[in-house]
Amino acid sequence: MKDSDPEIRRLVAEKGHKLDVLMNDKDARVREAVALRGHKLESFKNDESSAVRKVAARRGVNLETYVNDEDKDVRAEVAKHGYGLDKLEDDPEDRVRQEVVKQGHNYEKMINDSNWAVRAEIARNGYGLDKLVNDKSKQVREEIERIESQRNRQKRIDEGKDV
Numbered sequence: 001m002k003d004s005d006p007e008i009r010r011l012v013a014e015k016g017h018k019l020d021v022l023m024n025d026k027d028a029r030v031r032e033a034v035a036l037r038g039h040k041l042e043s044f045k046n047d048e049s050s051a052v053r054k055v056a057a058r059r060g061v062n063l064e065t066y067v068n069d070e071d072k073d074v075r076a077e078v079a080k081h082g083y084g085l086d087k088l089e090d091d092p093e094d095r096v097r098q099e100v101v102k103q104g105h106n107y108e109k110m111i112n113d114s115n116w117a118v119r120a121e122i123a124r125n126g127y128g129l130d131k132l133v134n135d136k137s138k139q140v141r142e143e144i145e146r147i148e149s150q151r152n153r154q155k156r157i158d159e160g161k162d163v
Contacts, residue, residue, distance in 0.1 A: 009025055013037065028047075028049035042056075053066060072093040082103050098121050120137075
């Protein structure tokens with residue numbers, strides 16, 4: 001495409017035109033627009049833009065490569081697909097491990113995670129509440145209180161006492 005303005009090229013890609021040409025554009029936002037159209041996602045396997053790789057991972061493409069991606073957001077997308085969870089459970093990024101837990105993976109190990117958000121996610125799924133009730137993190141304890149409050153309210157409703 002001949003237009004020198006990357007914004008124009010991005011808009012053309014968003015409309016679904018000239019995708020074969022624009023998928024090789026020098027501007028990452030243009031390539032991202034092509035990827036968002038789902039066009040030849042396998043071709044973006046090694047794209048320099050993490051935003052482009054994230055789109056492909058979100059669509060479940062190239063997961064075997066992206067499980068090792070340098071970008072935490074790309075790896076988090078991989079975890080959302082339930083792929084590579086054994087590897088990603090040890091990821092250095094809290095956000096990736098939180099996605100691993102959201103998939104219901106290895107609560108027994110992850111309940112001891114250093115990040116409170118990972119442990120709170122485990123609590124949200126009803127696992128290990130007896131252990132997490134005394135968690136060092138106020139946020140985890142508050143999550144358990146919220147869960148218990150909901151359970152007690154539902155119990156009262158079920159018994160016909162809170163109608």
